[in-house]
Amino acid sequence: MGARSHLAQTYYDMATLLDAGMPILRSFDILTEGRRGHLQQTFRQIRESLSQGAGLAESLARHRNTFPELDRMLIEAAETAGSLGESFKVLSQWHKFVHRITRRMQMGLIYPFLILHLGACVSGIPDLVLGQVTVSGYVVQVLRILLLLYIPLAVVIAFVLLRDRIPLLQLPLDFLALRVPVLGQAIYHMSVCRYAKAFAMLHKAGVPITETAERATRATGNVIVAGQFAGGRDSVRQGGMAWEGYSKRLPAEYRHLWQIGEETGDLDKTATKVAEIAGDRADLFFTAFASGFPKVVYFVIMAVLAMRVLQMWSRVYSSAGAF
Numbered sequence: 001m002g003a004r005s006h007l008a009q010t011y012y013d014m015a016t017l018l019d020a021g022m023p024i025l026r027s028f029d030i031l032t033e034g035r036r037g038h039l040q041q042t043f044r045q046i047r048e049s050l051s052q053g054a055g056l057a058e059s060l061a062r063h064r065n066t067f068p069e070l071d072r073m074l075i076e077a078a079e080t081a082g083s084l085g086e087s088f089k090v091l092s093q094w095h096k097f098v099h100r101i102t103r104r105m106q107m108g109l110i111y112p113f114l115i116l117h118l119g120a121c122v123s124g125i126p127d128l129v130l131g132q133v134t135v136s137g138y139v140v141q142v143l144r145i146l147l148l149l150y151i152p153l154a155v156v157i158a159f160v161l162l163r164d165r166i167p168l169l170q171l172p173l174d175f176l177a178l179r180v181p182v183l184g185q186a187i188y189h190m191s192v193c194r195y196a197k198a199f200a201m202l203h204k205a206g207v208p209i210t211e212t213a214e215r216a217t218r219a220t221g222n223v224i225v226a227g228q229f230a231g232g233r234d235s236v237r238q239g240g241m242a243w244e245g246y247s248k249r250l251p252a253e254y255r256h257l258w259q260i261g262e263e264t265g266d267l268d269k270t271a272t273k274v275a276e277i278a279g280d281r282a283d284l285f286f287t288a289f290a291s292g293f294p295k296v297v298y299f300v301i302m303a304v305l306a307m308r309v310l311q312m313w314s315r316v317y318s319s320a321g322a323f
Contacts, residue, residue: 004102006039007071008095015088024084025050042066055079070094070194070219074201077215081205090201097279101190101286108290112297119301120145174222182292186285191225192254193278200271209236254278 010031017027028047032040042063049059057076060067071091078087124141127133133141163169178184198219202212213233220226228247235245243258254274261270 004095004099007067008092008099010035010039011088011092011095015085015092018085018088024056039066056084070198070221073198073215073219074205077202077205077207080207083205087201087205090197094197097283101283105286105290108294112294115294115297115301116149117146119304120149123304170223174224177222178224182285182289186282186289187222188225189278189282189285191220191222192250193275193282195220195225195229196271196275196278200268200275203271204268209242213242 013031013034014027017030018024022030025047028043028050032043032047035043046056046059046063049062050056055076056079057072060072060075064072074087074091075084078084120142123145124133124138127141128135128138159169159173163173177187180187195216199212199216202215203209207215210233213229213236217226217229217233220229228250231245231247232242233245236242241259241262243255243262246255246258248255254277257270257274257277258267261267264270
């Protein structure tokens with residue numbers, strides 16, 4: 001099980017225990033017994049912090065690497081409003097959704113990754129068969145091809161890991177992420193989903209609208225998308241409605257739904273509906289990318305191999321003509 005799956009199960013168990021009337025300290029005792037390794041140690045520390053009078057949100061904030069900012073933000077609001085059980089249910093559903101998408105992406109990328117390695121090994125075989133290179137030369141050739149794969153991959157991973165630590169990287173990286181065909185649309189709608197989900201939960205918990213808009217904007221996870229919602233934060237600060245400040249670049253249906261929610265006073269349900277729509281679209285685009293990317297990889301590999309075969313036959317005929 002991945003980290004997301006572990007969190008989803010943990011939040012579900014916590015929601016069940018709290019709904020059953022279990023005190024929070026006793027709930028953490030039960031959760032600790034059912035976990036292993038790092039997560040078990042984390043729950044022990046949280047339980048100890050709670051027993052010393054600290055709040056739950058404060059205790060979770062000491063383990064930022066385990067509990068994402070969105071989780072801590074929603075739990076803090078729910079703790080104030082006395083709706084922890086419901087917040088844990090929402091978070092469990094959220095992490096299950098993200099885990100399902102992540103799993104789908106991983107499964108879709110495993111095969112093209114393996115095919116790339118196979119293609120790197122096969123591409124040098126013609127030269128080896130024709131005696132153009134030695135075995136050691138063939139191995140070096142394969143390693144060079146694989147480096148063309150691993151070096152860009154390592155650079156991308158490094159930038160992603162450094163994104164949150166170096167603010168100057170956030171804008172260009174988030175901009176480029178949204179420009180990736182298909183995947184960029186998935187990331188965009190996922191960010192909208194995060195905003196709407198955070199807004200609905202915070203607003204329902206009774207957090208003031210100005211603070212709700214501010215926190216939800218930070219919860220998007222993408223500074224470009226956050227910029228499209230930032231006007232809503234400024235609008236409510238000035239006494240207006242959030243939708244009035246939203247960027248026109250947001251899909252029209254999102255803005256119109258938000259307008260209806262604010263005008264009817266049913267913003268909690270409307271924001272939840274926007275989150276569902278955006279989540280479904282993100283799921284659709286992630287699925288399309290996971291199924292389409294391997295086809296692109298296969299096409300490129302087949303084209304390269306076809307060129308190598310043609311080169312091999314050209315050399316064979318040239319050698320035959322020389323005799």
